[in-house]
Amino acid sequence: MALPNETREKLKGVSTATLATALFKRGFRQQFIQDVKPLRVRPESMVGEAFTLRYIPAREDLNKLEVFRDPEHPQRKGVEMCPPGAVLVMDSRKDARAASAGSILVTRLMVRGVAGVVTDGGFRDAVEIAEMDIPTYHSRPSAPTNLTLNHAIDLNVPIGCGDAPVFPGDVIVGDGDGVIVIPAHLADEIAAEAVEMTAYEDFVTERVRGGQPIIGLYPATDPANLEAFAAWRKEKGR
Numbered sequence: 001m002a003l004p005n006e007t008r009e010k011l012k013g014v015s016t017a018t019l020a021t022a023l024f025k026r027g028f029r030q031q032f033i034q035d036v037k038p039l040r041v042r043p044e045s046m047v048g049e050a051f052t053l054r055y056i057p058a059r060e061d062l063n064k065l066e067v068f069r070d071p072e073h074p075q076r077k078g079v080e081m082c083p084p085g086a087v088l089v090m091d092s093r094k095d096a097r098a099a100s101a102g103s104i105l106v107t108r109l110m111v112r113g114v115a116g117v118v119t120d121g122g123f124r125d126a127v128e129i130a131e132m133d134i135p136t137y138h139s140r141p142s143a144p145t146n147l148t149l150n151h152a153i154d155l156n157v158p159i160g161c162g163d164a165p166v167f168p169g170d171v172i173v174g175d176g177d178g179v180i181v182i183p184a185h186l187a188d189e190i191a192a193e194a195v196e197m198t199a200y201e202d203f204v205t206e207r208v209r210g211g212q213p214i215i216g217l218y219p220a221t222d223p224a225n226l227e228a229f230a231a232w233r234k235e236k237g238r
Contacts, residue, residue, distance in 0.1 A: 003085075007191045008047050011182075012045050013045070013198070014045065014194040015175055016173060018194045022197065031180050031182065033137075033161050033180070036138055042135055047172070048172055049086045051078070051082040051089070052090070052158070053075065053078045054152075055091060057150070058147060087116040087172040088109060089172060091120065092122075092146075095150070098142060103129050106129050110133060116172070118138075118174065119139070122138050123141060124141070170183055171187040199233060200220070203228075204218045
């Protein structure tokens with residue numbers, strides 16, 4: 001089932017930190033992709049369903065430049081298959097010594113309407129990619145082609161990316177802190193809860209900036225703060 005537009009819009013306005021807490025409440029501890037960062041921080045969160053590409057260690061006789069001539073090569077094919085609105089997530093074995101992709105492939109994904117690109121490896125042409133109108137996340141810049149170390153082997157299968165499990169169709173959200181993976185069946189309820197949590201966090205931030213102590217406020221153990229929050233929401237239209 002496609003990600004509802006209402007859920008997508010809710011997730012664009014919440015942080016990965018808030019989502020991590022909502023997931024932790026449900027027992028999920030390993031959904032944050034480790035050691036990836038945005039090439040450029042953007043005003044709203046990246047949101048899309050996962051379309052995955054898996055790499056394995058390269059074998060020299062199978063990973064020559066000629067393989068890119070094959071229209072069935074998983075990396076090239078994945079760039080053409082990743083659906084508009086989805087996020088291409090690459091399992092590059094947490095190895096940034098070789099690039100997972102470069103500016104030409106990312107440009108093609110951008111033109112096709114893909115919502116973002118994530119790898120636990122690196123990108124070549126990182127300066128160029130950072131300027132593009134598509135959210136991108138990686139470990140660090142890396143000039144060598146992926147063929148030197150990685151062999152593209154599978155498309156749209158369960159993968160591990162930065163130690164997080166990613167299943168095709170899971171909902172990927174990225175912000176300035178990094179990228180988190182929401183199991184597909186929880187996306188709607190997590191999004192709804194995160195919007196509520198964000199409203200309260202904004203209220204708390206405003207109060208703390210005004211000098212209020214956090215005891216009884218964060219978390220809201222004092223009923224008076226909940227009453228103040230209800231009045232604040234009404235005033236702010238939240």
